[in-house]
Amino acid sequence: GDWLQTSVSETAKPETPITLGFSQLGKESAWRVANTASVQEAAAESGIRLVMKNAEQSQKKQFEAIRDFIQMKVDVIAIAPVVESGWEDILREVKAAGIPVVILDRSVNVKDTSLFVTTIGSNFYEEGAKAGKYLLDRLRHLPGPIRIAELQGTSGSAPSIQRGEGFRSVVSAREDMSITQSAPADFTEDKGRAIMRGFLQAPAEKRPHVLFAHNDDMALGAIDAIEEAGLKPGEDILVLSVDGSRRALEQLAAGKLNAVVECNPLIGPQLMQAAKEIMAGRTLPKRMVPPEDIFTQERAAEAVNGRKF
Ligand code: AHR
Numbered sequence: 048g049d050w051l052q053t054s055v056s057e058t059a060k061p062e063t064p065i066t067l068g069f070s071q072l073g074k075e076s077a078w079r080v081a082n083t084a085s086v087q088e089a090a091a092e093s094g095i096r097l098v099m100k101n102a103e104q105s106q107k108k109q110f111e112a113i114r115d116f117i118q119m120k121v122d123v124i125a126i127a128p129v130v131e132s133g134w135e136d137i138l139r140e141v142k143a144a145g146i147p148v149v150i151l152d153r154s155v156n157v158k159d160t161s162l163f164v165t166t167i168g169s170n171f172y173e174e175g176a177k178a179g180k181y182l183l184d185r186l187r188h189l190p191g192p193i194r195i196a197e198l199q200g201t202s203g204s205a206p207s208i209q210r211g212e213g214f215r216s217v218v219s220a221r222e223d224m225s226i227t228q229s230a231p232a233d234f235t236e237d238k239g240r241a242i243m244r245g246f247l248q249a250p251a252e253k254r255p256h257v258l259f260a261h262n263d264d265m266a267l268g269a270i271d272a273i274e275e276a277g278l279k280p281g282e283d284i285l286v287l288s289v290d291g292s293r294r295a296l297e298q299l300a301a302g303k304l305n306a307v308v309e310c311n312p313l314i315g316p317q318l319m320q321a322a323k324e325i326m327a328g329r330t331l332p333k334r335m336v337p338p339e340d341i342f343t344q345e346r347a348a349e350a351v352n353g354r355k356f
Contacts, residue, residue: 066096068116072129073104076264077292081356082312089315130203131156138162153205165331171206175213181306191223196255198265200234239265243272260288263295293354299347309339
């Protein structure tokens with residue numbers, strides 16, 4: 048009879064897969080490449096159809112990608128936002144189209160938080176504070192003045208803004224410690240090298256004792272520049288960075304870096320989980336933060352083993 052046909056066709060119908068549009072911001076760093084791979088692998092593993100567009104550091108390109116996703120009527124849109132500001136209008140367009148949004152990795156600065164369902168990503172302020180705490184502890188017996196050079200990431204990006212603030216909130220405890228040089232180097236190795244070369248042109252009495260790089264790639268470039276200048280990274284200039292890439296941990300084990308604060312890019316599975324829960328009508332916490340640590344030289348060699356990025 049009728050009921051049988053209905054139930055057979057219902058059970059036989061394969062579930063339509065969820066389509067996820069993901070606007071990735073770029074491929075500036077080892078972290079970013081690992082993050083992209085994590086999202087791709089997790090989508091494949093969980094049977095989610097992924098449409099990904101890479102914006103090459105351009106917010107305008109992210110807007111275009113998001114508008115394409117609206118046209119395609121994807122089920123969920125995920126955005127890794129290159130900068131923190133300027134998202135209200137486009138997020139309103141997405142909301143008007145009835146598509147739920149997940150903010151991945153970096154955060155957006157919007158007043159109306161109903162414009163996204165959840166944010167999955169690190170606590171960047173805490174990362175900067177961890178670097179600052181390491182430094183205070185490490186130099187507790189060293190009298191000042193202590194000059195710090197800072198390589199910032201992309202101007203206006205959440206990790207650069209918040210790592211800078213978290214770091215300052217801690218090192219400001221010592222009046223004889225100050226950030227004497229600071230410039231954006233876009234989270235890339237080449238810029239890190241170039242900007243650090245510039246910093247090291249300063250006369251010896253103005254040279255930094257410490258470098259705080261907002262990510263590993265910039266620190267690795269800067270290590271080259273320090274060596275070119277005839278100085279020993281990790282000794283003549285203490286080097287701190289954020290992420291925890293394999294290459295950085297190798298340099299940490301080799302003594303050229305002093306501490307690496309962990310930032311975890313492998314959040315693809317959490318994104319897929321969130322997409323599924325949203326589609327199932329469940330409520331999610333507004334913010335999900337992966338647990339993160341700090342790597343020091345003592346632990347580096349062991350941490351390199353099995354490192355995923
Ligand atoms: O948003 C996370 C940051 O972006 C990582 O620290 C950096 O390496 C990446 O480019």
